[in-house]
Amino acid sequence: MPTTAFDLVGADKSVVVARINGELRDLATEVSDTDVVEAVSVHTPEGLAVLRHSTAHVLAQAVQDTFPEAKLGIGPPIKDGFYYDFDVARPFTPEDLEVLEKRMVAIVKSGQRFSRRVVEEGPAAIELSDEPFKLRLIGSEGGADVMEVGGAELTIYDNIDPKTGERCWGDLCRGPHVPDTRYIVPNAFKLMRTAAAYWLGDQKNESLQRVYGTCWPSKDELKAHLTLLEEAERRDHRRLGAELDLFSFPEQIGSGLAVFHPKGGVVRRVMEDYSRRRHEEGGYEFVNTPHITKGALVEQSGHLQWYAEGMYPPMHLDAEVDAEGHVRKQGVDYYLKPMNCPMHNLIYSARGRSYRELPMRLFEFGTVYRYEKSGVVQGLTRARGFTQDDAHIYCTKEQMGDELDRLLTFVLNLLRDYGLEDFYLELSTRDPIKSVGTDEEWAEATEALRLAAEKQGLELVLDEGGAAFYGPKVSVQAKDAIGRTWQMSTIQVDFQLPQRFDLEYQSGDGTRQRPIMIHRALFGSIERFFAVLLEHYGGAFPPWLAPVQVIGIPITDEHNPYLEQIAGRLRDRGVRIEIDTSDDRMQKKIRTAQRSKVPFMLIAGDEDVAAGAVSFRYRDGTQKNGVLIDDALAEIISAIDSRAQV
Ligand SMILES: [Zn+2]
Numbered sequence: 036m037p038t039t040a041f042d043l044v045g046a047d048k049s050v051v052v053a054r055i056n057g058e059l060r061d062l063a064t065e066v067s068d069t070d071v072v073e074a075v076s077v078h079t080p081e082g083l084a085v086l087r088h089s090t091a092h093v094l095a096q097a098v099q100d101t102f103p104e105a106k107l108g109i110g111p112p113i114k115d116g117f118y119y120d121f122d123v124a125r126p127f128t129p130e131d132l133e134v135l136e137k138r139m140v141a142i143v144k145s146g147q148r149f150s151r152r153v154v155e156e157g158p159a160a161i162e163l164s165d166e167p168f169k170l171r172l173i174g175s176e177g178g179a180d181v182m183e184v185g186g187a188e189l190t191i192y193d194n195i196d197p198k199t200g201e202r203c204w205g206d207l208c209r210g211p212h213v214p215d216t217r218y219i220v221p222n223a224f225k226l227m228r229t230a231a232a233y234w235l236g237d238q239k240n241e242s243l244q245r246v247y248g249t250c251w252p253s254k255d256e257l258k259a260h261l262t263l264l265e266e267a268e269r270r271d272h273r274r275l276g277a278e279l280d281l282f283s284f285p286e287q288i289g290s291g292l293a294v295f296h297p298k299g300g301v302v303r304r305v306m307e308d309y310s311r312r313r314h315e316e317g318g319y320e321f322v323n324t325p326h327i328t329k330g331a332l333v334e335q336s337g338h339l340q341w342y343a344e345g346m347y348p349p350m351h352l353d354a355e356v357d358a359e360g361h362v363r364k365q366g367v368d369y370y371l372k373p374m375n376c377p378m379h380n381l382i383y384s385a386r387g388r389s390y391r392e393l394p395m396r397l398f399e400f401g402t403v404y405r406y407e408k409s410g411v412v413q414g415l416t417r418a419r420g421f422t423q424d425d426a427h428i429y430c431t432k433e434q435m436g437d438e439l440d441r442l443l444t445f446v447l448n449l450l451r452d453y454g455l456e457d458f459y460l461e462l463s464t465r466d467p468i469k470s471v472g473t474d475e476e477w478a479e480a481t482e483a484l485r486l487a488a489e490k491q492g493l494e495l496v497l498d499e500g501g502a503a504f505y506g507p508k509v510s511v512q513a514k515d516a517i518g519r520t521w522q523m524s525t526i527q528v529d530f531q532l533p534q535r536f537d538l539e540y541q542s543g544d545g546t547r548q549r550p551i552m553i554h555r556a557l558f559g560s561i562e563r564f565f566a567v568l569l570e571h572y573g574g575a576f577p578p579w580l581a582p583v584q585v586i587g588i589p590i591t592d593e594h595n596p597y598l599e600q601i602a603g604r605l606r607d608r609g610v611r612i613e614i615d616t617s618d619d620r621m622q623k624k625i626r627t628a629q630r631s632k633v634p635f636m637l638i639a640g641d642e643d644v645a646a647g648a649v650s651f652r653y654r655d656g657t658q659k660n661g662v663l664i665d666d667a668l669a670e671i672i673s674a675i676d677s678r679a680q681v
Pocket residue numbers: 088089092182192208209210211212
């Protein structure tokens with residue numbers, strides 16, 4: 036018997052696949068003494084992807100068992116699970132998914148072996164003559180990007196019944212897979228939803244039905260994942276945005292374009308005001324730039340060459356045509372700006388700069404417009420127009436280290452002030468193939484970023500070769516209250532734009548030098564950060580950010596004037612207070628305030644009026660009675676001023 040990878044590393048059942056001489060292969064692969072064979076566990080990202088993809092096969096088999104006329108598309112692993120595309124007569128219903136899931140469990144339990152078979156293109160085409168999409172893959176459509184083909188040879192995986200040795204099903208695929216379907220845990224996967232999807236993601240192609248599934252190594256992990264999804268759904272910013280009357284996306288304006296309602300407007304203004312104050316203290320200068328620009332500027336910056344897909348088509352302006360249709364004057368193309376950097380560069384180069392002016396830190400809440408396909412637009416986190424808290428820092432090479440260090444501290448402290456606490460940093464280094472700038476520049480900037488990052492004492496993840504071609508970058512990843520990671524701020528060194536804009540400064544010895552340019556956005560965009568905070572807090576903003584900070588609740592109408600007096604004192608101190616003078620009973624008023632997640636309630640009745648006190652109620656339902664007005668006011672103001680997380 037020849038030795039297989041399974042013989043060497045397969046004893047442990049958590050090993051789902053092997054790395055043989057560096058390549059992921061089936062455990063059934065025959066190996067020789069000279070091969071380097073490593074076990075790959077299902078508890079690694081690669082192993083988990085193999086498990087998920089194998090489960091996609093089981094789904095496809097279940098679909099063709101149930102709907103024999105269904106034709107197969109592709110079925111890759113994705114984050115948290117897998118999908119498979121099918122050409123079917125009608126879309127799948129939720130009931131179909133239940134039936135399919137049951138069928139999958141039966142297949143999983145039957146322990147079918149995934150058996151690899153190399154096929155020549157000709158015979159493969161005959162074998163798959165009933166599968167038009169697979170045929171197109173053999174015909175090289177899709178190329179090396181899809182799981183199914185793109186290996187050194189064409190392979191079909193047959194599912195073999197362990198009892199009879201018979202072939203039950205098969206699929207064109209380059210693999211690898213788990214050894215048999217029993218590696219898939221029957222109650223650790225779930226079909227989640229269906230959606231229409233174009234063949235190979237191209238809207239010129241046929242529309243197929245995609246089934247999404249989630250899949251985990253154990254039942255407990257599936258359960259934890261489903262709980263997290265529920266929690267995320269409960270906190271979804273689009274849902275909370277509507278429930279709390281913060282913002283909306285009117286159909287009449289268009290996809291990905293938000294309007295902020297008064298309550299959302301308050302939160303946004305407070306976020307901006309605080310950020311402005313901190314930037315002022317941090318030595319930033321405030322600038323303003325327009326929303327549209329002549330094409331020449333975005334050509335000079337390179338955006339038109341490399342970023343055209345993310346930009347809106349041009350507006351052709353100022354052309355003059357006479358009555359006969361002859362062009363008297365050529366027009367000019369204007370574009371909506373996709374980024375603020377080119378305009379900030381023009382401010383820098385508006386006059387000669389001296390080294391004495393550096394570092395120069397230009398800050399703007401700059402609104403930009405980026406074209407996103409309607410399918411990927413998602414609430415405030417992926418919008419078509421948004422406002423960046425954008426800054427560009429111009430400094431000398433000697434200043435770069437200190438500046439980056441200071442910048443990262445500034446960024447992290449500000450994020451902490453907004454209530455995010457759990458961070459790690461990612462350092463993206465030079466792409467060896469494509470980059471501008473000298474070796475020395477890259478080495479210096481990368482080292483400066485690394486030092487600055489290490490000084491923070493946070494986990495630093497290397498993104499080797501992941502930098503944009505124009506310079507290295509540090510990004511701040513923040514974990515929210517339910518453990519999800521959001522990419523927040525980026526600090527990006529740029530060797531390219533200073534060249535393209537011929538930026539200069541006069542150095543101490545009178546020579547002309549090129550400044551280093553650093554791009555940084557802290558929130559990313561205000562809209563996205565708003566969404567992150569809304570989800571992080573589940574809508575219960577801390578008092579300093581809450582749109583309404585205090586609600587006064589009279590026990591009867593007679594107590595309105597008393598509460599109005601207290602409200603007046605709070606308003607004088609800038610506190611946002613409302614009094615619920617509706618006809619509702621007190622208990623209902625309390626429920627309403629709780630639903631709108633107002634941090635503090637002040638309730639007043641006869642006894643309170645007599646004692647010069649209030650009942651002080653928090654949104655978690657706890658309550659202190661007979662609190663003297665002065666004490667209540669002091670507590671509220673201190674919670675707001677200290678940006679406490681109440
Ligand atoms: Zn496969």
